[in-house]
Amino acid sequence: MQPDNSSFDDSRRLLADVALAAGTGNALRIRGGNSKPFPGREVDGIDIDTRTHRGIVSYDPTELVVTARAGTSVAELNALLAENGQMLPWEPPSFDGNATVGGMVATGLSGPRRPYAGATRDFVLGCRVITGEAKHLRFGGEVMKNVAGYDVSRLMVGSFGCLGLVTEVSMKVLPKPRATRSLLLELSAADVPRKLRAWRDAGLPITGASHLDSWLHVRLEGGKDLVANSVQEIGGEELESAFWDELRDQQLPFFADHRPLWRISVPQTAPLTPLPGSVLLDWGGAQRWLKSDEPVDVIRADAAQLGGYATCFSHKADVEPFHPLPGAMLSLHQRIKRQLDPRGIFNPARMYTAL
Structure with a gap:
């Protein structure tokens, strides 16, 4: 599939902005839809907005691969995939339609399907990144393969923009399930592990399991007959599928x-x-x-x-947002950042004060 009329390659402007920051030493605050200012600290820097660099670069439904620019909205990407009966398997949050592909990769957040399908980094095949020296580099590709040394495209997942500015991402997608049903059962939290183990051992196609206020929410996805039979085995009440979207986007009353x-x-x-x-x-x-x-x-x-x-996930000035790293792990993170962002201009201290 060729880029649509809303596509725009704004990489020259992004490169120029990074080159200027690298030359002056000014910090950059990378932003897309600004739908995920959490977790992490607020960055004191000049905004560099990726939303003008947007659009689908390529999409081959038969190969289950899509490449999109960083400023493309996750909602737009989901809509395109849905037209072809496909989906992003890790179910990333869209946060009222404001989330972008770049932010999706930078935060690495996954939805309720994550333990049953995989995480963001499991489906990222490659990416293009502007480094701290204003070089626009391509890592990985559009096929799954092993690489020597660091797999930079996957290092970008969950890096919160601290290593570089992601401009383009190639991802593996999967077909949408033929049938989906959601159920609600009254169950104590203590009984949840036992029930889930029994259903897993029985081969039930569970792709969502959440417990709140004495109620277990279960999602089943797969072939029509398998899902129908699983519903009969589990029992309970029908649950609206919107629950999973609200959980994914933190819109439930709990939040x-x-x-x-x-x-x-x-x-x-x-x-x-x-x-x-x-x-x-x-x-x-x-x-x-x-x-x-x-x-x-x-x-x-x-x-x-x-x-x-x-x-x-809440801004608290007196709290390290991320769990403190052991000394050896922090040292590794610092070495990787020095390689990709030697001047320390990208999202400084977003994750840790030492980064």
Whole structure:
């Protein structure tokens, strides 16, 4: 598929802006739709807006590959894929249609389907990146393959713009399921792991499992007969599919709570130990959203005890938004940043003060 009339290659302007910043030493605050100012600190720098660099560069539905510029909205990309019966498998949030492809890659956020289909970095095939020396480089390609050294295209996923400015991304897509049904069951949180294990062992096609306020929300996707039979086995009430979009985009009433929002990431097998606040379980319990006023040390200690880590999704000036890194890991991050952004102009301190 060729680019549509709304496509525009604004890479020259982006390169010029980066070259100017590199020459003057001014920091740059990379922004697209500004739909995800969280997690991370607010960046003190000059805005460099990617939204004018937009459009679908190429799309071959038969090859299940799409390439889009960074300023393209996720909603636009989803609509194009849906026309061809396809989807982004990791279900990235669109946040009222403002999220962009560049921000989708930079944050690496995934929706409810993530533990059953894969994460953002599992489907990124390649990208183009403007480095801190104002070089426009291409990494990876449009086919899955192993590479020696750093896989830079996947390093960009979840880097929050600290390593470079992503201008273009090639992604693997998948067919949409033939049937989708969602169910609501009254169930205690303590019984969720047992139920999910039993359904998984029985081969039920679960692609969403979230628990809130004594209710388990389950999504089934796959062939029509398999989904219908699974519905009969699970039982419960019919649930509107909009629930998963609202969960993905943090629009459920749970997220309106005034207390700070924390994302607790733990192993799938971690026990359901009580956390200090209101909890919404997603990813079958591997992702736990927490609304709490408790001190950061308490929350992170609880997360560590479960074998995981805690990320603050609310702007708090006195809190490191991301879980502190061990010394060796932080040193590795610093070396990678020096290679790609030697002048430190891209989103300084967005993730850690030492970056």
